[in-house]
Amino acid sequence: MPIVVQKYGGSSLSTLEKIDLLAAKLAERERREDKLVLVVSAMGETTNELTRLAYELTPSPPARELDMLLATGEQQSIALMAMALHKYGIDAISYTGVQVGLKTDTLHTQAKVLGVNSDKILGQIEKGKVVIVAGFQGVTAEDDVTTLGRGGSDITAMALAVALKADRLEKCTDADGVYTADPRIYPDARRIDRLSYEEMLEMSYAGAKVLHPRAVFFAWKYRIPILVKHAHLEGQGTWIEELEENVEQPIISNVTQDATIAKLTVYGVPDRPGMACKIFETLAAQDVAVDMIVQSTTMRDVNDISFTIKRGDLARAKGALESLARDYPGMDVQAEEKVAKITLIGLGIRSDSHVATGMFRALADEGINIQMIATSDVKISCVIEEAQLKSGVRALCRKFFL
Ligand code: ASP
Ligand code: MG
Secondary structure, eight states: OOEEEEEEOGGGGSSHHHHHHHHHHHHHHTTSSSEEEEEEOOSTTHHHHHHHHHHHHOSSOOHHHHHHHHHHHHHHHHHHHHHHHHHTTOOEEEEOTTTTTOEEOSOTTSOOEEEOOHHHHHHHHHTTOEEEEETTEEEOTTOOEEEOOTTTHHHHHHHHHHHTTOSEEEEEESSSSOBSSOTTTOTTOOBOSEEEHHHHHHHHHTTOOSSOHHHHHHHHHTTOOEEEEESSSOOOOEEEEOOOOOTTSOSOOEEEEEOSEEEEEEEEEESSTTHHHHHHHHHHHTTOOEEEEEEOOOBTTEEEEEEEEEGGGHHHHHHHHHHHHTTSTTOEEEEEOSEEEEEEEOGGGGTOTHHHHHHHHHHHHTTOOOOEEEEETTEEEEEEEGGGHHHHHHHHHHHTTO
16 A cells, blocks of 8 residues: 655644644545555744744753753644544544654754654554654764754654655645746746756755655655645645656746845955855855856956845855955955746756747846856856846746746
């Protein structure tokens, strides 16, 4: 009998009513021919609330203790979910990450999964139980509790799907699938039937909140199909699987936006070996992840280097670079907070050279200035002013019939 792993996010479990509704729906499904493993996140805003508590107490809570605290959110929701299922006559059992032996490295609050012991879960499945596992948490070789980074329940779900050789992962969420654009910005956006792993991975990197990129990466590596569907409503959802580019596949599948970025420019960087290295080592030392990078052509032996980072990292990154700049006369750092990234994604981009022109034309016709460009086989991203993001999304939707 195939095993199906279902992942439920915090917003699908934000109230007892929603948990109850879900249990009632699962009770119906239980009579169908598959074995269910549920991975759940903390209810609603619980993780944010726990984080707030810690930082209200101290500006620098020890990462180990932060993990101890954050992991309690998911421990609540697994137990409540199990109780709700029992109420509807389903024999369910809940486990924490520690209990299912979800082993991680020791990098607290950002731990990487090393493996998971599937025996216990398979044993309970054999007994006919629905197994509910706490997302987002694991345990080190030293028995310390860890968490996998925000949104990490997707990673737990995928790790279990791999270990249990599941038929598929169902990502159950607030929307009935993945859309060609954010329907709040472009109401005519359509649900997509099928997406390739590659497109979904680019979407995750481009700022889509649908799935954690590491979960998509593992799905792709182990060829586990993902079905994105509504947590409470029936519908077809969106399949993410291995797809070949072919005549039936649209050239462009969607437009994704990210308004949580910021841009930094370092002016007057001496044009000699090692300078770029120095700048990005300075950022790495501050744990700042860099996304797009553009270096201008050399003028009078100096360059300008611009790049994007997460907006939340801006103050830290700017401070570190300003102190670096003090060592180099003429070097200067400028931050821009109100920028955003707009990304066009599609398998056809690699074979259709007109996509980039079409994108730039559509943005130009809206009077939108492009500040940076980055491309890959299946995406074209532009950094633009944040205030123009919505009109940019709409323009691309119209241009590419999304
Ligand atoms: N509860 C955790 C968070 O909010 C993990 C998750 O939701 O996936 O980040
Ligand atoms: Mg959450």
